[in-house]
């Protein structure tokens with residue numbers, strides 16, 4: 186963007202780069218090319234975003250019949266609608282006649298989408314319900330289902346988080362999420378009414394690879410004292426150095442990974458529930474949670490996490506510098522835009538039970554830390570822009586430069602799985618080791634190498 | 645919060661208009677020259693500085709959501725941001741972006757009190773960060789309310805209406 190010449194993205198031989206990734210990962214290394222390569226990116230769009238459950242919206246964004254938001258699954262624009270029956274539909278935003286985009290807004294309320302080119306009209310279930318000059322033009326009605334907008338074959342939701350898959354051939358959402366679904370339930374299930382979005386997403390484009398953001402939120406606690414040290418210097422954050430020591434990482438399979446913090450040990454024994462203040466905490470009703478979930482949210486609540494491929498969250502106590510503090514919850518999606526470009530979609534979430542004033546405070550403080558103007562996130566965006574530049578470097582490519590993921594290999598810290606852990610997945614008792622990042626990339630490689638790519642034409 | 649909606653330039657005297665235009669120009673120059681502390685002096689203690697979220701929507705009035713914000717700062721929040729920049733470790737702005745703020749289309753109208761004026765202006769920020777080979781442009785329109793004080797004009801409220809729905813600059817580490 187804003188460049189005088191379009192960047193020429195490097196392109197590798199895909200099988201070669203995946204083979205090198207496999208060799209590298211066996212040694213906890215990653216070839217730089219995967220962060221900026223058009224062959225890799227194209228395969229990601231087809232093999233990952235085209236064949237996995239991908240988050241598209243939260244139900245609180247489309248509460249009423251006719252509500253819709255325009256979203257993306259990989260590079261595909263989709264319309265997420267609430268139909269008259271209360272059902273949720275995920276529809277391709279390309280007219281079946283000539284491909285004009287039938288929805289030209291980010292959100293709205295409408296029972297129909299009328300294509301502006303020739304006027305084909307679709308119901309918000311995707312069905313084609315109108316074609317101008319029907320008799321003269323077509324003689325008889327076209328089959329509304331056959332000529333409807335493409336529909337994502339699988340749509341399901343968990344605690345209001347709507348996921349869709351462009352491939353019918355996926356395991357059920359609950360199986361796909363596994364332990365990550367269990368942890369998501371715990372995060373947003375502290376009250377039976379759950380959480381809602383505070384507003385539309387804050388969106389901004391970063392010249393970074395989507396995987397870098399996803400791996401960071403999977404549990405990169407190592408960067409916090411350095412990159413975000415300025416927040417501690419001015420007194421709006423504390424204890425940033427302690428993240429490694431008190432980190433409690435979880436690997437849930439399928440590339441999902443969360444990072445807990447042992448809050449009640451690290452801060453003080455009363456610092457339960459992420460430090461939520463009494464006026465929020467007093468509303469909590471944990472009756473829907475199991476014993477391990479109750480333990481986790483009380484003592485070790487996750488601060489970040491990534492649901493593969495590109496949905497992450499942050500929850501933590503945040504200060505705004507004027508004497509106010511809130512526990513903020515931000516979900517964010519790393520939209521792939523190009524081999525070295527992503528678009529951040531960041532939502533602040535608030536509890537459904539919160540009154541307007543309390544919700545506004547949490548959302549505003551959330552934005553002050555995480556969002557395009559966030560004093561934490563601003564710095565991440567810049568740090569993340571390095572990887573695609575390194576990946577495009579002729580020198581780095583010639584030298585077959587690898588990124589270092591061997592942090593834990595010779596560390597004196599015991600990183601073995603917590604054998605007392607009774608919840609799903611693997612839990613460890615230290616934030617050191619970059620295990621979550623490796624978990625993310627190992628799954629990425631598995632999906633990229635899976636041989637069943639019948640939908641692809643050219644392989 | 646009601647947004648100031650200036651109706652035109654005819655309602656204020658030329659010297660008021662000149663004072664306001666000079667204020668905006670001075671602000672822009674202080675920020676371009678990295679003189680944030682001097683700029684901070686121009687803020688009223690009861691400042692409210694907001695950047696609402698904008699989306700593609702119909703009708704046009706539905707584009708801007710005045711209950712959801714990229715940023716909603718009081719003066720202390722702005723102070724906090726400046727303190728962080730001053731640490732030298734606010735890495736998105738180390739070194740500080742080189743900027744050029746172009747202010748134009750200034751319209752001034754009487755505010756809701758004798759000491760207040762409402763101002764609408766267009767702002768185009770050219771930004772080049774660190775060693776970026778490219779530049780970013782941040783276009784916006786600002787609805788400001790200024791107060792006359794014994795020391796001159798002070799900024800009471802600013803609402804920044806970004807032209808873009810999805811920013812093409814990677815963060816709002818620069819003040820608008």
Ligand code: FES
Pocket residue numbers: 280281282283284285300301302303304305
């Ligand atoms: S392209 Fe949509 S009606 Fe022709």
Ligand SMILES: [Fe+2]
Pocket residue numbers: 408409412413561565
């Ligand atoms: Fe970060």
